[in-house]
Amino acid sequence: MKPKLIVLLPAIALASFVPLLTAASPAPAAMAPAEGSALYRQRCIGCHSVEAGRNNPAGPNLAGIVGRQAAAGEFGYSPALRKSKFTWTRAKLDEFLAGPSSLVPGTRMVIGVSNAVERKAIIDYLASCKS
Ligand code: HEC
Numbered sequence: 001m002k003p004k005l006i007v008l009l010p011a012i013a014l015a016s017f018v019p020l021l022t023a024a025s026p027a028p029a030a031m032a033p034a035e036g037s038a039l040y041r042q043r044c045i046g047c048h049s050v051e052a053g054r055n056n057p058a059g060p061n062l063a064g065i066v067g068r069q070a071a072a073g074e075f076g077y078s079p080a081l082r083k084s085k086f087t088w089t090r091a092k093l094d095e096f097l098a099g100p101s102s103l104v105p106g107t108r109m110v111i112g113v114s115n116a117v118e119r120k121a122i123i124d125y126l127a128s129c130k131s
Pocket residue numbers: 040043044045046047048058059060061062065069070071072073076077078079080081093096097106107108109110111112113122
């Protein structure tokens with residue numbers, strides 16, 4: 001009897017612990033608008049300005065990017081992005097940020113954002129930056 005109990009006890013302890021662990025892993029939650037702007041400042045502002053009319057030599061201005069045609073800013077775009085004739089919707093921006101060269105092979109924008117919650121926060125922030 002005794003050896004069985006010894007084997008069983010850790011199993012019971014584990015079984016009651018596992019649901020606790022899975023319950024603790026958070027579902028992807030939305031981020032506050034301020035976090036989108038903070039992420040933008042960390043990861044994008046080095047190359048992109050969101051102030052209307054202000055140009056950064058390292059990347060096109062992104063003010064009013066949601067709803068704008070791709071490669072329509074004042075910038076020396078890659079032939080690849082110039083050839084892509086789509087409009088930046090939120091869905092397109094999400095796809096681009098998830099993997100820039102998957103959506104536009106040959107693009108010079110190489111910075112991706114792998115986390116979907118962070119992408120959404122950045123896109124929300126961009127949508128608030130009007131041209
Ligand atoms: C190292 C510089 C650099 C960083 C950092 C960078 N980008 Fe870019 N981005 C570029 C360049 C260069 C292009 C133009 C790409 C081309 O011509 O193929 C571009 C293009 C874009 C475009 C398309 C613009 C248009 O007018 O069609 C979007 C949208 C964009 N970037 C978003 C972002 C976001 C959001 C971030 C931060 C997560 C970011 N970029 C970080 C350099 C950068």
